[in-house]
Amino acid sequence: MKAEKFDQKFDQGREDIIDDLDLSTARRVNLEQKRINVDFPAWVVESLDREAARIGVTRQSIIKVWLVERLKAESADKSTSSNAVNTL
Secondary structure: OOHHHHHHHHHHOOOOOHHHOOHHHOOOOOOOOOOOOOOOOHHHHHHHHHHHHHHOOOHHHHHHHHHHHHHHHHHHHHHHHHHHHHHO
16 A cells, blocks of 8 residues: 555544554564663662562562653753753
């Protein structure tokens, strides 16, 4: 199917376009997994394990959640501070 016809189907919204897509090659940009290794002191690993067990998740899950929360907070702080500078 030509892109023009696909765009028409999509824009009209009357037909389901999902069958026209090859989802086997679909990617979610910036959401691909990338493996890294991080070394922590034993007391940090033990603390992570205790907290993970307390809330019922894996060590890896708690690390991911905490890192994402921190990155979002840092991003929000930078956005707020740059907006404040721009209004001066």
